[in-house]
Amino acid sequence: MFDAVASQPNPRRMQMKALQTAFPLWARAVLLAGVFSIAAGAGLISYRLYMQPTTLTVAIGSFDGEGKQIASIIAGRLATTNSAVRLKVENAGNVLDAAKAFAAGTVDLAVVRADAGDLQQARTVALTAHGVVMIVAPPGSPINSIAKLRDHSVGVVGGEINHGIVEVLKKEYDLGHANVVFKDIAPSDARRAVQSKEVAALLVVAPLTEKYLSFVKGLFSEGANSSPVLIPIDSAGAIADAKGPYESFDIPKGTLRGAPPVPDDDITTLRVGYYLVANRHLSASLVADLAKKVMNVRRDLVSEQPLLAGIAAPDTDADAYISVHPGAAAFYNGTQESFMDRYGNAIYLTPMVLGAAASVFAAAWRFLGVRQSEAAHPSLDALCILPGRIRKVDDEAELMAIEDEVDAILRAELLKSADRDESGSVATQALIAVAHRLDNLIYHRRTVLAEGDSDREGG
Secondary structure, X not given: OOHHHHOOOOHHHHHHHHHHHHOOHXXXXXXHHHHHHHHHHHHHHHHHHHHOOEEEEEEEEOOOOHHHHHHHHHHHHHHHOOOOEEEEEEEEEOHHHHHHHHHHOOOOEEEEEOOOOOOOOEEEEEEEEEEEEEEEEOOOOOOOOHHHHOOOEEEEEOHXXXXXXXXXXXXXXXXXOOXXXXXXXXXXXXXXXXXXXXXXXXXXXXXXXXXXXXXXXXXXXXXXXXXXXXXXXXXXXXXXXXXXXXXXXXXOOOOOEOOOOEOXXXXXXXXXXXEEEEEOOOOHHHHHHHHHHHHHHHHHHOOOOHHHHHOEOOOOOOOOOOOEOHHHHHHHOOOOOOHHHHHHXXXXXXXXXXXXXXHHHHHHHHHHOOXXXXXXXXXXXXXXXXXXXXXXXXXXXXXXXXXXXXXXXXXXXXHHHHHOOOOOOHHHHHHHHHHHHHHHHHXXXXXXXXXXXXXXXXX
């Protein structure tokens, strides 16, 4: 009855059957275990690589080592808090050398001064300090203005790093024609140069912190009624308007001494920023995380580490002398990517990946040849109760109804088996065997009924 349907070949089933015949069950199990182990290992390695902290190298340079100390505090804090961003601090010698290392591409980050080195690839992450320009003459000196520096020598403490400021002052005040000579002096030689009258004044660029102010005051022999003379830069506003690295700044009254106050009034001068800069090619999300971590470290440790007090947000304006990094700007402006912005694609793709994994698992399960025999039991049960009914049938119409019922059950099961690629399964073969048996029973019962009718007609 169903020989034609059952005998139709199924290419997929035949291919799977060939694989199952070529490999015994234990071999297939070992093979699949190996494949899944490799996949799991690759996934674990990928996860570990993804979760591994990103280490950025930062170049630090300062003549007193304070810059390195600040960077080390931040790097240590990031390491102890298991931050996803870590810092590797490299001592570059001085700020100018740090800028050169950054320009050469040997480091990812650097603490630089805005007027030093090639900063074309630099984008600011955080402001670390402001260096204030102080032109200081010895106590009792008659030099109290830049105009009175004519025919005198000025010691440039720090040397090359301050050449930019010297050129700006020369241009603004025409100091070349005023016969003002600028001489590079190491910080350790500054006091000797003043005492020997080798220079009439010193140019120092330093933050207005207690440590650096003590250094400036220590360059001169200060008496009870005498203090160094701070020379104002009256054209600081005009210099700042040139949109260069400098800005106008007023040194507050009493900065060097409180009573009597020195200076006795606010002094106009210039200042320049020290910045933590990142290469502009660094990932925006990575730099945003770095900026956030740096500001968090400042917030958490500034009471214990006053050196961190100078850290602040950089200028985020579009016309800033050194542009802010897009990642840092996103953090400071509150436009940093949210969790969904950053991982939305991954969340969207995860169900698709899981669906593909389920398909792979189903294929592997099929490859193993494991089947659930329970799936065909309802149909087998329905067919197995038919022999009793067939033996009790008294007319041809009821036999035909049973045949139609068997046809419907078998047709439905064979279609399901074809969809599941299970035409050659044990359950399907059992259905076909039962169909043959029922076919024989129906034929036998029809014969019996026919003989009974003949006997009744003959009698």
